[in-house]
Each structure stands twice: as structure tokens, then as C-alpha cells.
Amino acid sequence: MTGADSPKYLQLYQLLKGQVQQGIFQTGEYLPSEHQLCQEHGLTRTTVRHALDELIRDGFIVKEQGKGSRVRERGKSLNLLNVKGFSEAAGPDVQTHYLTPIRPGSWPESFRLPVGQGPCLQFERIRSVAGQPVMLEKNWFPDLLSPQPIASDFMEDSFFKTLSGRYLIEVTGSKQSLQAVTADARLMKLLMVPAGTPLIHIHVVFYTSQPDFNLYGELYCHTDPYPIGNTYLRP
Amino acid sequence: MTGADSPKYLQLYQLLKGQVQQGIFQTGEYLPSEHQLCQEHGLTRTTVRHALDELIRDGFIVKEQGKGSRVRERGKSLNLLNVKGFSEAAGPDVQTHYLTPIRPGSWPESFRLPVGQGPCLQFERIRSVAGQPVMLEKNWFPDLLSPQPIASDFMEDSFFKTLSGRYLIEVTGSKQSLQAVTADARLMKLLMVPAGTPLIHIHVVFYTSQPDFNLYGELYCHTDPYPIGNTYLRP
DNA sequence: TAGTGGTCTAGACCACCCT
DNA sequence: GGGTGGTCTAGACCACTAA
Numbered sequence: 001m002t003g004a005d006s007p008k009y010l011q012l013y014q015l016l017k018g019q020v021q022q023g024i025f026q027t028g029e030y031l032p033s034e035h036q037l038c039q040e041h042g043l044t045r046t047t048v049r050h051a052l053d054e055l056i057r058d059g060f061i062v063k064e065q066g067k068g069s070r071v072r073e074r075g076k077s078l079n080l081l082n083v084k085g086f087s088e089a090a091g092p093d094v095q096t097h098y099l100t101p102i103r104p105g106s107w108p109e110s111f112r113l114p115v116g117q118g119p120c121l122q123f124e125r126i127r128s129v130a131g132q133p134v135m136l137e138k139n140w141f142p143d144l145l146s147p148q149p150i151a152s153d154f155m156e157d158s159f160f161k162t163l164s165g166r167y168l169i170e171v172t173g174s175k176q177s178l179q180a181v182t183a184d185a186r187l188m189k190l191l192m193v194p195a196g197t198p199l200i201h202i203h204v205v206f207y208t209s210q211p212d213f214n215l216y217g218e219l220y221c222h223t224d225p226y227p228i229g230n231t232y233l234r235p
Numbered sequence: 236m237t238g239a240d241s242p243k244y245l246q247l248y249q250l251l252k253g254q255v256q257q258g259i260f261q262t263g264e265y266l267p268s269e270h271q272l273c274q275e276h277g278l279t280r281t282t283v284r285h286a287l288d289e290l291i292r293d294g295f296i297v298k299e300q301g302k303g304s305r306v307r308e309r310g311k312s313l314n315l316l317n318v319k320g321f322s323e324a325a326g327p328d329v330q331t332h333y334l335t336p337i338r339p340g341s342w343p344e345s346f347r348l349p350v351g352q353g354p355c356l357q358f359e360r361i362r363s364v365a366g367q368p369v370m371l372e373k374n375w376f377p378d379l380l381s382p383q384p385i386a387s388d389f390m391e392d393s394f395f396k397t398l399s400g401r402y403l404i405e406v407t408g409s410k411q412s413l414q415a416v417t418a419d420a421r422l423m424k425l426l427m428v429p430a431g432t433p434l435i436h437i438h439v440v441f442y443t444s445q446p447d448f449n450l451y452g453e454l455y456c457h458t459d460p461y462p463i464g465n466t467y468l469r470p
Numbered sequence: 471t472a473g474t475g476g477t478c479t480a481g482a483c484c485a486c487c488c489t
Numbered sequence: 490g491g492g493t494g495g496t497c498t499a500g501a502c503c504a505c506t507a508a
Contacts, residue, residue, distance in 0.1 A: 007496060033474060044498050046281070049475090066474050066506035112462060178463040180415045180433035180456070198415035198433035221415070227347065228413040232467070242477060268493060279479050284494090301487035301493050 119143035244285035
């Protein structure tokens with residue numbers, strides 16, 4: 001994708017990003033200093049700093065003046081309104097039940113956002129916290145990954161972490177549409193809520209660093225036990 | 236705040252930012268070229284580009300290779316889940332009805348997010364689209380602005396635009412909490428919805444470029460006519 | 471005191487856009 | 490061809506952090 005003649009700062013950026021994702025640099029660990037990176041790769045500080053700036057923008061590292069550049073906990077910068085919010089908010093007490101495996105399907109109709117084309121995979125799952133179901137989640141994505149992912153391979157049941165760690169695809173943005181609805185019969189049964197319970201219905205598309213690879217999701221959230229949290233802080 | 240001995244790139248950043256906010260550079264217009272800015276201010280391109288990078292990060296400008304740096308339509312980069320979403324989605328057909336003027340009040344109790352301290356102003360308003368009320372909105376903010384703002388001075392009924400344009404305060408982040416609820420008697424009346432209508436209840440805090448100046452909001456949204464839109468794209 | 475990141479200079483060559 | 494932004498070099502001095 002990014003050949004040998006891509007800008008040097010991008011090459012260094014991708015090298016370091018890969019090393020962070022593969023755990024060669026662990027969370028909280030310091031990267032080599034800027035001067036050291038200059039010598040190791042035969043670059044000037046301007047170029048090295050440009051690469052590090054990109055890593056900061058993507059939320060991979062933070063800088064500490066007088067100390068160094070430290071690997072940051074992942075996923076903070078794009079914790080928009082997505083599944084991670086639940087996992088992080090509720091800690092380790094999250095269970096995931098797959099209603100369907102990852103399987104060939106077709107793009108959703110009457111989606112409130114523009115939808116993809118071509119072959120498509122889909123899966124549906126329920127997220128529970130402390131045994132209580134809080135979200136029904138249906139997802140679609142293009143059948144372009146190889147090897148084809150299967151749910152049991154998911155890292156921490158997170159599609160995003162799997163994409164990032166195994167396929168080096170980063171989520172770069174998202175568009176969402178939210179509506180309040182009342183649970184129908186199927187939702188009452190799956191989420192174990194009484195009739196008339198208000199839910200938040202979300203349509204979402206996630207854009208990634210790979211063009212033409214967008215993720216689509218349709219969510220129903222029972223927010224009484226756990227409100228949906230959403231934080232955005234400028235990096 | 237940022238004195239004469241602040242970094243040169245920050246001084247240039249603030250100068251250009253002010254000129255954009257004051258309309259000296261209009262939306263869609265090109266800024267002076269980087270070389271021109273170098274000469275005008277006696278700086279090198281590194282420094283000028285650093286300033287422009289900050290303006291890009293804040294969503295004030297976009298660069299176009301081979302052409303120039305162009306003033307961007309405001310507010311895109313922080314269009315999280317806020318009032319602007321409604322205004323922008325619905326176009327010019329938005330009305331705002333103030334239930335109360337901006338007046339001294341007290342910080343909300345039982346807010347789902349940490350709340351402010353000290354003297355406080357508040358106001359409550361209803362947003363309608365095409366004559367149909369879609370949102371009840373209550374806001375709190377510290378009584379630190381001078382001159383004290385009044386609702387009739389609001390630029391396009393937007394608190395954010397007023398803060399940015401008149402007080403040079405930028406929103407830098409936000410934290411939100413969403414729940415689905417059912418309309419109670421007051422909401423049924425104010426939003427003109429039947430009993431049992433599901434609404435989205437939002438608690439939100441906006442962080443700004445001025446420390447200790449946070450905005451707090453409590454919203455009830457009727458999403459049947461207009462879903463809540465939310466876009467995030469990495470600058 | 472030594473090492474780190476933060477800022478800045480004075481150049482250079484390139485790809486892109488428009489005329 | 491001339492102007493624009495994109496990349497890069499080879500230095501320099503400073504403020505901050507820790508031993």
C-alpha cells in the first residue's frame with residue numbers, strides 16, 4: 001500500500017505503529033528518544049517529529065517534556081459512541097453472546113446512512129453487563145479481509161482491536177444517527193425488558209484507513225442500567 | 236493569557252485565528268501563502284507551518300496542495316452530538332424559543348457528570364424545526380464572561396459561535412451521557428408529543444480553551460422527526 | 471549535569487495546480 | 490512557467506526532568 005518511496009516520516013510512522021500494535025513497545029513504555037531515532041534511521045529531528053506527531057494524532061503515544069514519548073493506552077481517541085464505550089465503562093464484567101457467526105450476508109436495506117456494495121459479511125451479537133443484556137448489535141463489513149475473520153478470533157470481542165492488531169486497519173472516523181424507540185417483541189425478549197421500555201436505536205458507519213472498507217452497524221441500547229458514555233478530547 | 240513571549244507559532248496562530256473569527260478572512264477565502272506569511276512576519280516556513288497545523292487541528296482551515304490554505308466552514312470538527320447538529324441538519328428552518336432569559340441560577344443537582352462551582356448563569360430554550368419542537372435544552376455556565384451575554388446577542392442562536400466570535404473561547408472537547416426515557420407530563424406539553432413517546436435524554440459537559448470554563452447542558456430530544464446526527468472525521 | 475522534548479533558522483528539492 | 494503546499498536537511502538554543 002505505502003511503498004518504499006512513500007515519505008520517510010510515513011515509513012517511520014508505520015514502523016513504530018506496527019511495533020506498538022505488535023507489543024514490541026508495551027503500553028506505558030517509552031519509545032527511543034527523538035535523537036536516538038534520528039541516528040538509528042538517518043533522519044533529522046524534523047522528520048522524526050513529524051512521524052511522532054502522526055502517532056500522537058492517532059492516539060498511539062503521548063509526549064512528556066523532559067522525559068520521552070510513551071505508549072498510550074489504545075482506543076481513547078476514537079471512543080466516540082461505540083461498543084468500546086460499554087466495555088470500558090463496565091470493566092471486565094462484559095459478556096458477548098453471538099446470535100449468529102460471521103457469515104456471508106447482504107447489505108442492510110432502509111439503513112439511515114449510505115451503505116456499501118459488493119460481497120458482504122455480517123454478524124449479530126448481544127452485549128451483557130453483569131448478566132444483564134444491554135445492547136443488541138448487528139454489523140456488516142465488506143468481504144475483503146484475508147484470512148477471513150471468525151468471531152472466536154476476536155481480540156477481547158472487539159472488532160476494532162482485531163482490525164487494528166491483525167489487519168493493520170485503523171478507524172479514522174464515523175457517522176451516526178440516533179433515535180429513541182420503544183422495544184418491540186423481539187427486543188423485549190432478547191434484551192429482557194418489559195413492554196414500552198425506551199431504547200436508543202443507532203445506525204453507524206465507521207470509516208477506516210483502508211478506502212472502500214467501511215463498517216456498518218445497527219444497535220439497540222437499553223440505557224437504564226448503563227447510560228451511553230461519549231468523550232471527545234482534542235489530542 | 237498568552238503573552239508576548241509565547242512561542243512565535245502560537246502568536247501567529249492566534250493572530251490568524253482572530254482574523255478568521257472576525258471575518259477578515261471569509262469562509263472559502265484563501266489565506267496568504269506560506270511564503271508570504273514568512274516574509275510578512277519574519278519567520279521560517281517551519282514556524283509558519285506549525286501555526287497552520289494548529290489551525291487545521293482546530294478546524295479553521297484546510298490546505299489544498301498547489302493552491303493554498305482556505306478558510307473552512309466553522310464547527311465541523313466538534314460537531315459531536317450537540318445543538319449544531321440540529322441547526323445544520325435542518326437548515327435555516329430552525330426556531331428557538333427561550334423559556335427563560337440568561338439569568339443567575341445554581342448548578343444542577345443529580346447531574347450525571349461532575350459539575351462546576353462558583354457563580355453560575357443558566358437558560359432554558361426549545362428548538363423547533365418547521366414549527367415542530369424537537370428539543371428542550373437547559374444550559375449552565377460560569378458567570379465569568381464580561382460583558383455578560385444575553386440571549387438576544389447570540390450569533391445565530393448558537394452559544395458556541397457566540398463564545399468563539401465574541402469571547403475567543405473555543406470548545407476543545409466534550410463528555411456526554413445518553414439515556415432513552417419516556418416523556419413525562421411537562422415534556423409532553425413542551426415538546427407536543429403523546430404519552431409514552433421515547434426521547435433521548437442527554438447530559439453533556441463541554442470543555443473549552445479557557446480553564447475552569449465548562450459548559451453544562453441537559454437535553455431532551457424528540458428524535459422521531461429528526462434523528463440526532465453525529466459525525467467525526469479525523470482532521 | 472546530562473538527556474529529553476519544544477522551538478526556530480536558512481536553506482533545498484519535489485509534486486501539484488493553474489495559466 | 491510560476492506559485493503553492495509537501496518533504497527534508499543540518500544545524501542551534503531553550504525549558505523541563507531526573508539522578
